[in-house]
Amino acid sequence: MNTRGNLFIVSAPSGAGKSSLISALLKDKPADKQVSVSHTTRQPRPGEENGVHYHFVSVDEFKALIADNAFFEWAEVFGNYYGTSRQVIEQTLAQGIDVFLDIDWQGGEQVKKLMPEAVGIFILPPSKTELERRLTGRGQDSQEVIDKRMAQAVSEMSHYKQYDFVIVNDDFDTALQQFETIIASQRLTCASQSYTHNDMIVDLLAE
Amino acid sequence: MNTRGNLFIVSAPSGAGKSSLISALLKDKPADKQVSVSHTTRQPRPGEENGVHYHFVSVDEFKALIADNAFFEWAEVFGNYYGTSRQVIEQTLAQGIDVFLDIDWQGGEQVKKLMPEAVGIFILPPSKTELERRLTGRGQDSQEVIDKRMAQAVSEMSHYKQYDFVIVNDDFDTALQQFETIIASQRLTCASQSYTHNDMIVDLLAE
Numbered sequence: 533m534n535t536r537g538n539l540f541i542v543s544a545p546s547g548a549g550k551s552s553l554i555s556a557l558l559k560d561k562p563a564d565k566q567v568s569v570s571h572t573t574r575q576p577r578p579g580e581e582n583g584v585h586y587h588f589v590s591v592d593e594f595k596a597l598i599a600d601n602a603f604f605e606w607a608e609v610f611g612n613y614y615g616t617s618r619q620v621i622e623q624t625l626a627q628g629i630d631v632f633l634d635i636d637w638q639g640g641e642q643v644k645k646l647m648p649e650a651v652g653i654f655i656l657p658p659s660k661t662e663l664e665r666r667l668t669g670r671g672q673d674s675q676e677v678i679d680k681r682m683a684q685a686v687s688e689m690s691h692y693k694q695y696d697f698v699i700v701n702d703d704f705d706t707a708l709q710q711f712e713t714i715i716a717s718q719r720l721t722c723a724s725q726s727y728t729h730n731d732m733i734v735d736l737l738a739e
Numbered sequence: 740m741n742t743r744g745n746l747f748i749v750s751a752p753s754g755a756g757k758s759s760l761i762s763a764l765l766k767d768k769p770a771d772k773q774v775s776v777s778h779t780t781r782q783p784r785p786g787e788e789n790g791v792h793y794h795f796v797s798v799d800e801f802k803a804l805i806a807d808n809a810f811f812e813w814a815e816v817f818g819n820y821y822g823t824s825r826q827v828i829e830q831t832l833a834q835g836i837d838v839f840l841d842i843d844w845q846g847g848e849q850v851k852k853l854m855p856e857a858v859g860i861f862i863l864p865p866s867k868t869e870l871e872r873r874l875t876g877r878g879q880d881s882q883e884v885i886d887k888r889m890a891q892a893v894s895e896m897s898h899y900k901q902y903d904f905v906i907v908n909d910d911f912d913t914a915l916q917q918f919e920t921i922i923a924s925q926r927l928t929c930a931s932q933s934y935t936h937n938d939m940i941v942d943l944l945a946e
Contacts, residue, residue: 654929656936656939656940656943657943658939659939659942659943660942660943660945663943683946686943686944686945686946689943689944690944692929692940693929693933695929696928696929697924697927697928697929697932698927698928698929698932698933698936699927699932700932700936700939710923710927713920713923713924713927714924714927716917716920716924717904717920717921717923717924720904720905720906720917720920720921721903721904721905722861722899722900722902722903722904722905725904725905725906725907726900726905729863729905729907732865732866732907733863733899735866735867736863736864736866736867736870736893736896737893737896737897738867738893739890739893
């Protein structure tokens with residue numbers, strides 16, 4: 533019996549709880565699930581480890597990887613490069629491990645083009661009021677900063693229809709359970725099961 | 740908040756345990772799930788109730804319903820007509836209830852043409868040996884009868900790739916759980932969630 537993992541594109545506006553959901557999903561370090569570790573040219577923040585949080589590389593190294601077609605998707609954000617190594621993901625999926633890509637809609641769109649079987653999950657906050665509350669933070673930011681965050685959130689959310697599944701993160705435990713249901717269901721698709729049970733199915737269909 | 744049920748096409752060869760899985764799923768009479776009740780021209784068997792197991796109608800009545808385009812799909816099997824009322828299913832889905840169609844691959848194909856969003860689930864036995872064991876029954880049938888059953892099972896199974904999901908019914912409780920996972924996941928698709936949370940999403944995306 534072979535198994536192949538699925539690639540999940542997980543996107544959300546800030547304030548939807550995406551990071552908390554992914555953390556909770558991977559909390560007990562399940563053997564069949566892991567988050568993709570991106571390459572970046574930005575400086576490590578305190579506590580960030582190379583190879584764990586990111587693969588930290590120089591701009592020249594990053595550009596060489598682009599030239600080698602090594603990235604599944606890459607983007608420049610505020611002067612820093614971020615990219616997802618295609619080879620690392622393919623190897624991980626081949627080991628039967630589900631991989632989670634925590635990326636925005638633009639990255640998701642690129643991945644879907646290269647790998648149409650990737651499964652998109654979009655996480656929405658439960659209401660505009662709740663999103664505003666979450667983005668207001670601890671009252672230390674100006675209205676201008678908050679408005680900008682809201683505009684960015686609305687812009688990101690306007691792409692939710694490009695995703696296969698949507699989770700509304702109202703109650704966290706329910707949202708986590710829905711996340712797990714979606715992931716489990718993708719092991720039961722015809723493509724996934726055909727791969728997993730190939731030998732048995734060949735035998736069943738033999739005259 | 741509106742909800743709309745999903746239509747599930749459930750197919751399997753004899754001996755895969757389809758009827759037991761559907762029965763177990765509906766055992767506690769969940770408010771959001773029901774099996775579709777077909778029309779048929781065959782005679783009721785002892786214990787079968789009109790409107791519960793089938794809608795029993797005459798051949799003339801059945802033909803009039805065909806002429807009215809009342810059926811989602813219909814077929815003639817061994818001289819009897821069987822059909823699924825389109826209107827009854829549409830009304831049930833509109834009430835937020837998932838409907839399960841227990842039909843063969845030919846019926847499933849017809850339904851998929853008319854309603855591409857219907858979700859196909861195919862149930863497979865765990866091995867050829869186990870299928871043979873299940874189809875042999877209580878040793879009362881001739882080898883010829885058993886061979887014919889096996890050939891029919893292989894013929895039905897050869898269409899499993901037309902289905903969205905596949906369940907391998909090895910351990911019954913696991914298979915039932917997988918059945919429930921698939922059903923639950925379809926409430927989380929983008930189309931389903933867009934419908935359910937339409938007002939909230941419109942509000943979220945308003946500038």
